[in-house]
Amino acid sequence: MWKWLHPYANPATTYHLGQKLTPWFGAVSAIFLIIGLTWALLFAPADYQQGDSFRIFYLHVPAASLSMGIYLGMAIAALCGLVWQLKLSDAAVAALAPIGAVFTLIALVTGAAWGKPMWGTWWVWDARLTSELVLLFLYLGVIALNNAFEDKQMGGKAASIIAVVGVINLPIIKYSVEWWNTLHQGATVSKLGKPAMSMEMFWPFVVCFLGFAFLVAYIACIRFNTELLLRNSSRPWVKALLTNTQSEK
C-alpha cells in the first residue's frame, strides 16, 4: 500500500518532485490570492456591527489556523523522522519552522490591529492570545535548537523532539475559546457544519484561505528543496545538478 512512497526516501527524487510542484503551487496561490483578496477587501459586504474593519478577518483567520496547521504538519514530519529515521523529515522540520513562526506573528499582529478598534486594546492576556504567543515561542525554540548544533543531523533530531513535545499546545489553542470564557470570540468557521456568517462573506474567506494555504505550500517547497541541497551538498546528484545548470549558461 505504501510502496509508492519508497522512491521518495531518496533526496534526489523528492528534490525533483519539489522542483516540478513549486511553480504550480506558486501559480495557484497567486490566482486564489488575487481573486480572494480583491473579493474580500472590495466586494464582500461590510459587517453590520464592525463595518469595514472586519475585513482583516480575511487575513487574520487564515494566518492563525495555518499557524497551527503548519505546526501540526511539522510535528507529524518530526514524529515520522524520529520513528522511521527519515533524514528528509529533518529537512521538512527545518523548512517549516520559520514559515510557521511568520504566520503566527502575522496572526498576532493582525489580531492586535483588529483588537484595537473592536476591544479597545492592542493586547489582552486572554487564553487564546496567550497560547498563540506560546506557539510563537515554541517555533522560535525549534528554530534555535536547529541552529544550536554544529552537526545538522543532531540539530534536526533535537528540533524534532521539541516539536513533538510542543504539540500539547495545539489543542489548548484550539479549544481555549471553549474551555475558558474569554474576550476572543469562538470559532466562526468550522470544517463541519454551517459557518456562523453569511455566505457572501464566507466564500471569499474560503478562496483567501486556499490562497494562503497554497502560499505556504509554495514557500515550504522552496525552503525544503534548499534544505535538501544544503544537507546533501557533497552528494553526486547535487554536483551533477550544479554542472548541468552551469553548462546551460
Place this chain on the structure above:
Amino acid sequence: MSYRALFKLVLFRDLKIAMRHRDDILNPLLFFVMVISLFPLGIGPEPTILALIAPGIIWVAALLASMLSLDRLFKADFKDGALEQLLLSSNPNFIWVISKIIAHWLLTGLPLIVISPLLGVMMQLSESSIYAVMVTLLLGTPVLSFIGAIGAALTVGTNKSGVILSLLILPLYIPVLIFATSAITAASMNLPYDGQLAIIAALFIGTFTLAPFAITTALKVSTN
C-alpha cells in the same frame, strides 16, 4: 541488577555527588530568595500590593531557580562519559532517568518548598495562602523538573545551552505557572482551589509517565 537496585544506586550516587558540591544546591536557593526579596524593594513595601503579586513572584522565581539548576542535571555525566555508559547498560533507561530527576528534585525543588513559608510571611501572605503556596510547589516543582529535564537532555551537547534552554523550556512551564498562581489567588480569597490542584497533579502524572520517553530519546540524540 534489579530495577529497584538500579534506581537506588543512581539516586544515592547523584545525591552523594551533590553533597560534595554543596554550592550547587545552595546557589539556586539563594537565587530564589534574592529574586523574591528584590520585588518589595522595587515595588514598595505596601502589604496589600505585595500580597496581591506574591503568588506570581514566588512562582516565577521558582521557575527561574529550577531552570538555573537544570544545566547540572546531565552535564557532568555527559562530560565524563557516565551518561553514555548508562545509556549502553542493559537496563531500561526509564529507571535511571526517573531516578536522576528525583534526585535533582530532592536537591532543588524540596529546599524551595521548605523555605517558601518564610518567603510567604515576608510577602505578607495570609496563612491559607502560604499553605496553598506550599501545596502547589509540592505538586508543581516535580513537573518543572520533568519538563526541564527534556530541555536539559536536548541541549546537553551544545556549548551555549543556557539561553536555548530557557527558550525551549519556559513556554512549556506556562501551564504550571497559570494553574499554580490561580490556586494561590483562590486560596487568598478563601475560595476552594481543588480544581487547580487536580490539574497540576494531572500535569505531574502526565509528565512523570511521558517525559522520560522524550528525555531518553533526546539523550540518545545528544550522545549520538
